[in-house]
Amino acid sequence: MTPRGWAWPAGSAAAAALLAVLVVWPQAFGMAGVYGPAQVVALRGLTVVAGGAAAVGVAVLALVVRPARWPLAAVAGVVAVATVFSAGVLWSRGVWSDRITSAASSTSGEGEVQVLAFNTLYDGAGPEVVAGLITTYGADVVVLPETSAETTSRAATLAGGGFQVFHHQVDAGITSATGLLVATSLGTYGEPRPDPSGGLGSFTVRPEPGSDGPPITAVHAWPPTGDAMARWRDDTVWAVRRCKGAEGSIVAGDFNATLDHPALRSLAPCADAAAERDAAAVGTWPATWPWWAGAPIDHVLADARAWEVVSFSVLGAAGGSDHRPVLAVLRPAG
Structure with a gap:
């Protein structure tokens, strides 16, 4: 030629x-x-x-x-x-999500915290489904994007109590409503501090003086749609900063972002629990697709100076939600 x-x-x-x-x-x-x-x-x-x-x-x-x-x-x-x-x-x-069938089947060490994040899709999963997940996996921290105050509170009751119940809603739409349950064993927490960027119900709670629990942020970022890209970028950056900015932080929920997206490209000193356990390629949305086809957009971040990731699991579809629940087990580092 x-x-x-x-x-x-x-x-x-x-x-x-x-x-x-x-x-x-x-x-x-x-x-x-x-x-x-x-x-x-x-x-x-x-x-x-x-x-x-x-x-x-x-x-x-x-x-x-x-x-x-x-x-x-x-x-x-x-x-x-x-x-x-x-x-x-x-x-x-990694495509190797840890398999945990129940709280009873997992080893639980002193100080371990089980973090469950589950977008319930317009409050559709219902308190019974949420409570079932909590009791099955022994969750201590439960982040519930797109969930009403009623469902959040009812799920805590059905799970046997023992939780502080938090909720924040930006407007009348259920999409902007986020619930959070924190086990009383972690200490007493103050009122929610909402995301000032106007995210979809994202907020942070901090332990009251005298309590030594970790700062916890519940995340629901705007989706990256054509008219909301700037909001999406702001929300994801805010969420990562919540983890980087406070010692011992735990940040969990629906980020609407994967490790390819800008905010999650550089997490240190925090770590993505899925990445730590070789499960960061396991899709969490949409729940009806095979795990290899979906987007891994639901995350648990933790300050790696304070926490070691014991396991990370992408659970089965639940309650008709379009997200799979994710469960991370953290234990104090060192």
């Missing part, structure tokens, strides 16, 4: 490479927080499957369409490399 003849395959490969990088690693262009790339990279598992199918399809097409064989072969090669790279990212983050 003449040098001029190579121009078409080279140009096709270059264009495919630019698009592939934008899909599998938009961070390279500073676009992981931009509408479009942010949504695509959140579904990395789907892009791996789609990329593999596309690479095979284009390779077969290259064998059939002789005039365009080299350009198509170049594109197939680029897509294959990008797919392998993205699969490697998933593998490195």
Whole structure:
């Protein structure tokens, strides 16, 4: 092939490479927080499957369409490399969610805290489902985005009491309502301090003087929709700062963001519980999709100077919610 003849395959490969990088690693262009790339990279598992199918399809097409064989072969090669790279990212983050069937089946050490986060989808899961999760897994901290005050309080009662009940709602919509239960064994907590950026019911509670429990933040970030990207970025940054800014913090809930998105790219001195347990590629939304296809957007963050992650589990779909509950077990470090 003449040098001029190579121009078409080279140009096709270059264009495919630019698009592939934008899909599998938009961070390279500073676009992981931009509408479009942010949504695509959140579904990395789907892009791996789609990329593999596309690479095979284009390779077969290259064998059939002789005039365009080299350009198509170049594109197939680029897509294959990008797919392998993205699969490697998933593998490195981990697909091995810890399996905990009940509180009785898990070892519980002194000082351990069980953190449950569950977006109940417009209050739809109901207090019975929430209470069942609490009692089954022995949760000490329960974060409930999209949950009414009534459901939050009723779930605490059905779970046997022993919780301080907190709730914050930004407006009349249930989407902006977030509940939080904190076991009284962790101490006494003061009134909620809401997210000043106007997030969907996110807030922080701190222990009262004389109590040594950890600061706890319940998170529900705006989703990254076309008209709310700035709010989404502000909410996720605020949530991560809550973890970084107070010693011993625990921050949990629906971040509507994965580890590919800007706010979660740099967490130190905090840690993502799923990443610590090689489960950060296990999808939590939507609950009806296979775990490998969904987006891991529900998180438990903890100050790694104060907490060690014992386990992290993505639980089965519950109560018709579009989110899977997540459960992290933390114990004091050192």
